[in-house]
Amino acid sequence: RNSPRNPLSGITSKLCQCTESRKYTGIVEDCCCDYETVDSLNKEVLHPILQDLVTTPFFRYFKVKLWCDCPFWPDDGMCRLRDCSVCECPESEFPEPFKKPFHGLSADDLICQEGKPQATVDRTLDNKIFRGWIEVDNPWTYDDETDNAEMTYVNLQLNPERYTGYTGPSARRIWETIYTENCPKYPSGEFCQEKKVLYKLISGLHSSISVHIASDYLLDETDNLWGENLELLYDRVLKHPERVRNLYFTFLFVLRAVTKAPDYLEQAEYNTGNLEEDLKTQSLVRQLVYNPKLQTACPLPFDEAKLWQGESGPELKQQIQKQFRNISALMDCVGCEKCRLWGKLQILGLGTALKILFSVDHQNYINQQLQLQRNEVIALMNLLNRLSESVKFVHDKGPYAERIVGGKISSPTSKNSL
Numbered sequence: 423r424n425s426p427r428n429p430l431s432g433i434t435s436k437l438c439q440c441t442e443s444r445k446y447t448g449i450v451e452d453c454c455c456d457y458e459t460v461d462s463l464n465k466e467v468l469h470p471i472l473q474d475l476v477t478t479p480f481f482r483y484f485k486v487k488l489w490c491d492c493p494f495w496p497d498d499g500m501c502r503l504r505d506c507s508v509c510e511c512p513e514s515e516f517p518e519p520f521k522k523p524f525h526g527l528s529a530d531d532l533i534c535q536e537g538k539p540q541a542t543v544d545r546t547l548d549n550k551i552f553r554g555w556i557e558v559d560n561p562w563t564y565d566d567e568t569d570n571a572e573m574t575y576v577n578l579q580l581n582p583e584r585y586t587g588y589t590g591p592s593a594r595r596i597w598e599t600i601y602t603e604n605c606p607k608y609p610s611g612e613f614c615q616e617k618k619v620l621y622k623l624i625s626g627l628h629s630s631i632s633v634h635i636a637s638d639y640l641l642d643e644t645d646n647l648w649g650e651n652l653e654l655l656y657d658r659v660l661k662h663p664e665r666v667r668n669l670y671f672t673f674l675f676v677l678r679a680v681t682k683a684p685d686y687l688e689q690a691e692y693n694t695g696n697l698e699e700d701l702k703t704q705s706l707v708r709q710l711v712y713n714p715k716l717q718t719a720c721p722l723p724f725d726e727a728k729l730w731q732g733e734s735g736p737e738l739k740q741q742i743q744k745q746f747r748n749i750s751a752l753m754d755c756v757g758c759e760k761c762r763l764w765g766k767l768q769i770l771g772l773g774t775a776l777k778i779l780f781s782v783d784h785q786n787y788i789n790q791q792l793q794l795q796r797n798e799v800i801a802l803m804n805l806l807n808r809l810s811e812s813v814k815f816v817h818d819k820g821p822y823a824e825r826i827v828g829g830k831i832s833s834p835t836s837k838n839s840l
């Protein structure tokens with residue numbers, strides 16, 4: 423990485439002042455990139471692009487069923503704060519094209535054209551991978567994404583993921599059910615790789631949620647004062663290095679999914695009726711999926727080809743898909759609307775990453791027709807952005823929080839200023 427031809431060499435040299443005190447070094451477990459590269463790539467390339475991307479009209483409206491409709495136990499909503507409820511979009515606000523039914527290729531395009539003059543065989547290879555937005559159910563998630571009844575559009579920019587006051591037995595029950603029934607923590611060296619991946623994905627997402635709570639916390643309810651809570655960051659995440667590692671793992675896993683489908687994502691229609699904004703969206707997606715720095719420094723963030731190899735591969739895949747669907751169903755039991763919104767979005771984002779990585783062959787999705795829904799792509803990119811924010815926050819604030827909170831050295835200022 424330190425060769426002069428490395429596109430990140432300029433970047434890393436700027437960051438080198440802190441390399442000696444780095445706690446996380448070497449390859450991110452089960453991935454193909456090291457911590458240093460992830461941090462510098464995130465800072466220089468991914469974070470700036472994603473921050474812009476999620477504010478575009480295409481990526482800021484998410485379709486979601488916000489009903490709390492828990493299939494496992496009666497609603498025990500514990501939300502106390504006004505910040506917990508979601509501000510839904512009025513009909514007039516969200517993009518016109520989002521309201522229309524999907525229209526991909528017409529039936530005529532798909533049937534045999536024998537006998538017509540235009541029926542002579544064109545032997546050039548079809549490079550068009552994206553064939554219009556379609557509505558298909560994601561096999562990894564519980565919600566039927568084709569069912570538009572009760573769905574509302576939410577402007578994600580108006581509903582940031584942050585502290586909501588959702589805590590106590592209700593929240594704990596969800597996490598506990600997820601970990602005990604659907605993705606138990608593997609005893610070291612025992613579990614198969616695939617189950618380990620599922621656990622690490624959920625744990626990494628959990629870390630990211632905790633990081634967002636810590637980075638945007640209600641420090642003083644009376645004065646409505648918001649800020650960082652580094653003590654919480656330390657207690658819930660940094661104190662457990664495995665949770666930090668899982669956060670990086672999840673980030674690389676989702677990044678791999680995005681970079682596995684570059685042509686599809688580049689060709690997709692980012693149409694909201696606002697030409698200027700839509701061109702900007704497309705350009706940002708292109709910058710992300712074909713990024714030369716990313717391709718050079720971390721060409722394969724995660725190698726999915728190693729999974730499902732054994733004899734029991736197909737059976738195992740079904741089992742893990744079922745477990746993930748259960749986790750997705752549990753999102754309907756989250757007793758706080760805003761947490762439910764982000765929980766559903768991020769689980770759909772992970773489900774979309776799983777769909778991209780495991781429903782098509784390695785590098786060969788052209789013939790197998792990857793098909794994504796608009797909402798899946800919105801969830802995928804917003805999830806990647808959330809993870810990128812968390813990785814950046816842990817990288818920027820982690821060492822300080824470890825010193826001040828972890829080292830129990832009392833800060834010269836008040837607790838709130840942490």
Ligand SMILES: Cc1cc2nc3c(=O)[nH]c(=O)nc-3n(C[C@H](O)[C@H](O)[C@H](O)COP(=O)(O)OP(=O)(O)OC[C@H]3O[C@@H](n4cnc5c(N)ncnc54)[C@H](O)[C@@H]3O)c2cc1C
Pocket residue numbers: 583584585586587588589590593594596597598624625626628629631632635658665753756760761762764765
């Ligand atoms: C889907 C979902 C979304 C949420 N979104 C928000 C939100 O946007 N804002 C908000 O304020 N609250 C949110 N919450 C609540 C929040 O996650 C916590 O549950 C709550 O703040 C209480 O925290 P806690 O300290 O009890 O530990 P919790 O975070 O509830 O953790 C419970 C237990 O899980 C284990 N654990 C914790 N972190 C990890 C990890 N990374 N990997 C593996 N195991 C772990 C520990 O044993 C811990 O005791 C959400 C909860 C859920 C289920």
